[in-house]
Amino acid sequence: MTVPIEHSTDTPARGFGTLAVHAGAPHDPTTGAVIEPISLSTTFEQTAAGKPVGVYEYSRSSNPNRDNFEKAVAALEKAKYALAFGSGSAATATILQSLAQGSHVISVSDVYGGTHRYFTRVAKAHGVTVTFTPQIEVDIAEHIRDNTKLVWIESPSNPTLRLVDIRAVAEAAHARGVAVVVDNTFLSPYLQNPLEHGADIVVHSVTKYINGHSDVVMGLAAFNTEELRERLSFLQNACGAVPSAFDSWLAHRGVKTLHLRAKQSSINATAVAHALEASPHVISVNYPGLDSHPHRKIALRQHRDGMGGGMLSFRIQGGRAAAERFCQLTKIYTLAESLGGIESLVELPSVMTHAGIPRDQREAVGVFDDLVRVSCGIEEPEDLVHDIQQALDKAVKETAAAATNTSNGVNGVNGHGL
Ligand SMILES: Cc1ncc(COP(=O)(O)O)c(C=O)c1O
Known part of the structure; x- marks a missing residue:
């Protein structure tokens, strides 16, 4: 069972650095430890069948370190919810898997090579087709079809550092009922918050700036609607491409700086x-x-x-x-x-x-x-x-x-x- 979590923070101060240090970072209630312990247990005791002691049952579904990390990044991305995945690619795959067979996606041309590979060689096999465009602000309306469900933006793009006007694309997409995803890996939430510019989902390869120490492979998706939370957290658990508690703890340490x-x-x-x-x-x-x-x-x-x-x-x-x-x-x-x-x-x-x-x-x-x-x-x-x-x-x-x-x-x- 996935545990629904509203990723708000009870920290009164809202400056980025303050949130980076304090959001999702409670002191340990039993020992008072200032830094959260690493909770490696894969399973959690139940007092009666279906009655867990706390909110956790099984670590793939959720665990304290992943929850805290998700809360921290949600706060930094100005999102209500965030979900962590085993890699940035797993976050991309999970979003694409959430689309019905026969769906159509429009993507900027210069996406990360692995995203391009997923779109052209994996999504296609599941009946999801992708149209690439080098000038999405100009021709998005021409590419939208009845079955278009998603627009995929990388800004800045990898490796040519082209930028996309997120608000302009989001307005054109939303006018036709199409959701917008922004891969914010290259900037991190410190430099850009795509949800504030109209995007529906922001994704990260946490492997990069968010963890920041080249010692964790991880991904994340952040968003604001309950509908997305239900759909994506179901897949997070069902597909199981989740980060370990240890990696979640390490990445959370990275977030603080x-x-x-x-x-x-x-x-x-x-x-x-x-x-x-x-x-x-x-x-x-x-x-x-x-x-x-x-x-x-x-x-x-x-x-x-x-x-x-x-x-x-x-x-x-x-x-x-x-x-x-x-x-x-x-x-x-x-x-x-x-x-x-x-x-x-x-x-x-x-x-x-x-x-x-x-x-x-x-x-x-x-x-x-x-x-x-x-x-x-x-x-x-x-x-x-x-x-x-x-x-x-x-x-x-x-x-x-x-x-x-x-x-x-x-x-x-x-x-x-x-
Ligand atoms: C912009 C961008 N998005 C997504 C990914 C994929 O992330 P990961 O390597 O964590 O799967 C990368 C990896 O380099 C990337 O540069």
């Missing part, structure tokens, strides 16, 4: 984006905190203080070879998938996170072989800028020299496996 981490990541990414924009080795920079970003006005409306977030991507001079070399030459940034952790990462979407998307489709949304994605952590901004600059300089020069040597008939001179 989300405002500090998200702010610093954004400050760092802004410094890095400016340095990249000034570099002769860079073709273009995608960062919504820059005035040059095509959707900067949306960022000013939708993001806290117009902040750009901790993620950016850029195209390096010298093609894929230079991009690959760059990722090997950074000393602080680690070459790895994922994002939103305290440590800075770099990756090549075309061969890593977005390799599953056919070349023509990914290039149509700007995911070229020379695109590098950067996740700025919370290190010192000067160090991050310096590391990017030295890696850029070496990567572009080495690649150019290797190309010259090759065209001169000299092979294998670089010694770096280019």
Whole structure:
């Protein structure tokens, strides 16, 4: 049985940092422990058949750590309810599974590769079809059919950092009775609250900023209606793609510093984006905190203080070879998938996170072989800028020299496996 929980907070103060620390964080009533204990028990005693001692029966259905974590994130997303899942992908899958067979979904084109994979290879098998559009604000009305049930937005998108005007899309969708989901993974609730802009459901890969320490895989959906709570919590329990109590506890610990981490990541990414924009080795920079970003006005409306977030991507001079070399030459940034952790990462979407998307489709949304994605952590901004600059300089020069040597008939001179 799922235990219905209204995710309100009894904390009188409502500032983000205060909620991050206190929402869903009761002191232990038996010991007074300030930090909640980890409740690993899978089952809970009943005094008579069907009469549990407290509200819990079996840990897949609900458990204290997951409930507290859900309450905390619900408060931060300005939502009445939140449900945690075993991964961001499980949250996506559960929402898609809640649609009747024969339903139609409209999605922005540049979604996370795993979301694209689910839409095209799994949802389809369940009779749910998805139409992708690169300009959803412009043509949403044309794509809505009688069986359209959901619009899927990622803003900013992964990895090209395009923004979508959530309110404009929500108004067009709601006018035709269609619900709107926003994947808010890239910004976290600190920078953007999609429900306040008209979305019906906000999803997160908690794996990223919310947990923030690259040691938990988890997902979450937050929303306001009782109808969604009933439908999605039924599936949360029925499909069972739930996080462990331990992971819920860890992610809840991460939440308590989300405002500090998200702010610093954004400050760092802004410094890095400016340095990249000034570099002769860079073709273009995608960062919504820059005035040059095509959707900067949306960022000013939708993001806290117009902040750009901790993620950016850029195209390096010298093609894929230079991009690959760059990722090997950074000393602080680690070459790895994922994002939103305290440590800075770099990756090549075309061969890593977005390799599953056919070349023509990914290039149509700007995911070229020379695109590098950067996740700025919370290190010192000067160090991050310096590391990017030295890696850029070496990567572009080495690649150019290797190309010259090759065209001169000299092979294998670089010694770096280019
Ligand atoms: C924007 C976005 N949404 C969803 C996911 C999926 O989350 P998870 O890896 O936790 O399943 C990711 C993963 O990278 C992501 O970047």
